[in-house]
Amino acid sequence: MNYEHGLIILFAFILDLIIGDPHWLPHPVRWIGRLIEALENTFRKTAIPLKLSGVLLVVCVIVSVLSLSFVLIKFAYSLNYFLGISVSIIIVYASISPRNLYDESMNIYRALKKGDLESARRCLSMLVGRDTNKLSESEVIRASVETIAENSVDAVISPLFYALIGGAPLAIAYRAVNTMDSMVGYKNNMYIDFGWAAARFDDIANYMPARISALLIPLSALICGKDCPGSLKIALRDGKKNPSPNSGIPEAAVAGALGIRLGGVNYYSGVPSHKPFIGDGSLELSNRHIKEANCLMLITSVFMVLICYAIVYISDII
Numbered sequence: 414m415n416y417e418h419g420l421i422i423l424f425a426f427i428l429d430l431i432i433g434d435p436h437w438l439p440h441p442v443r444w445i446g447r448l449i450e451a452l453e454n455t456f457r458k459t460a461i462p463l464k465l466s467g468v469l470l471v472v473c474v475i476v477s478v479l480s481l482s483f484v485l486i487k488f489a490y491s492l493n494y495f496l497g498i499s500v501s502i503i504i505v506y507a508s509i510s511p512r513n514l515y516d517e518s519m520n521i522y523r524a525l526k527k528g529d530l531e532s533a534r535r536c537l538s539m540l541v542g543r544d545t546n547k548l549s550e551s552e553v554i555r556a557s558v559e560t561i562a563e564n565s566v567d568a569v570i571s572p573l574f575y576a577l578i579g580g581a582p583l584a585i586a587y588r589a590v591n592t593m594d595s596m597v598g599y600k601n602n603m604y605i606d607f608g609w610a611a612a613r614f615d616d617i618a619n620y621m622p623a624r625i626s627a628l629l630i631p632l633s634a635l636i637c638g639k640d641c642p643g644s645l646k647i648a649l650r651d652g653k654k655n656p657s658p659n660s661g662i663p664e665a666a667v668a669g670a671l672g673i674r675l676g677g678v679n680y681y682s683g684v685p686s687h688k689p690f691i692g693d694g695s696l697e698l699s700n701r702h703i704k705e706a707n708c709l710m711l712i713t714s715v716f717m718v719l720i721c722y723a724i725v726y727i728s729d730i731i
Contacts (some may be wrong), residue, residue: 417498417724422576425505426718433512441507445589449474449596453607454488463606471593471610478495478589481583504581508588511714514540514564515707521557521704525550540564542595544680552677554698559675561706562630562667567591569714570629571622576719590618601682616658623659626713627652630666633712637670639705644670647692661691668692671705691725 434440450472456466482504490497517540524533533553538545540560571591576584590611597604598612624723631644647669648662654676655661668675674694679686 414698416725416729418577418580419722419729420572421498421505421581422725423629423718425502425576426509426511426573426714428502428506429512431511432510434510441504441585442588443590445474445592446596447674449593450637453597464609467597467610469606470597470607471590472722474589474593475586479582479586482490482585486581491674501581505572505576505584508576508581508584509566510568511711514561514568518557518703518707520559521553522700525700525703533543542599542681543573543686544683547680554700554702555675556679557703558671558673558698558706559664561703561710562663562675565630565667565710565713566619566623566659566663569710570626570677570717571619573717573721574622574625575618575703575709576684577724587618589716590615590675599681601684611705619659623662624661626715627666629713629716630663630670630709632716633709634666634670636654636712637705637708639670639709640672641670651691654691665691667706667709671702672696673698673702 432438449470452470456470457463461469472512486497486500486504488499506507515537520536521533521540524530524536530550530553533550534545534548537548537553541556543556545556572584572587575587581585593611594608594615596611597608598615599608600612601606623638626646627648631641631648634644635641644666648666651665651668652662655664668691672688672693672695674692676688676690676692679688709712
């Protein structure tokens with residue numbers, strides 16, 4: 414690691430906070446999504462067993478994204494040193510999305526504040542895979558807080574973690590893994606076999622970052638004026654209740670920090686999915702919990718950037 418490695422992470426984060434993910438801007442994650450879709454269509458037309466096809470999908474996408482990003486960065490550096498740094502910053506920026514997560518979830522908050530539940534449901538559908546068209550106001554708030562908590566890992570801590578250990582190529586490769594999981598990692602009839610490898614690989618990729626969140630979210634709770642000890646307590650007590658080995662940890666930490674209960678029944682294409690309850694639920698869910706969850710997410714993001722920068726700085730002077 415060297416000093417420029419830390420600057421790349423820092424400036425990528427600042428860039429995301431400034432411009433977010435405007436829909437008019439071409440975004441590598443959208444291209445990755447099209448690649449996944451094209452490969453899925455291709456593999457499904459072959460005689461290869463679905464489980465093996467899913468493994469091949471993961472390998473093809475990761476190798477393609479890693480190779481292309483590595484070659485692009487090397488080429489940029491060969492032309493100009495600062496161009497190489499700029500390309501690296503842009504790739505790491507494309508791998509994280511705290512600003513977009515904040516903006517999309519605050520659209521839900523504003524719709525609920527106006528009493529427009531239908532608009533809030535539509536905004537929520539942009540963030541989650543569950544059915545949203547019949548959710549009550551309380552269920553919309555719960556889903557919003559859960560996705561903010563889970564994506565504090567998926568959209569911030571994990572890509573920054575991989576940017577730290579492997580630079581921009583590994584950061585965008587992680588985002589490719591996460592995108593595959595969001596597109597094919599379902600446990601329904603269509604994807605139970607084809608999406609198995611993507612889901613398992615995503616579990617592996619998020620294992621360490623999710624556990625980092627169990628430390629950073631309680632620290633963020635301290636800054637946000639929330640329950641730091643409660644956050645750590647619920648993260649340790651309820652973090653493993655979720656069927657996912659990772660998503661329950663940040664959800665539990667946020668639930669403990671805000672003094673709320675998460676989990677319950679979600680519907681996916683009309684099929685109920687029962688998730689265990691997380692947290693003590695001493696407070697009734699209200700609209701303000703979306704803002705408070707975003708406060709935790711943003712401060713957690715800052716902590717992660719500072720940790721990455723400190724590790725790079727210390728390793729550079731040792």
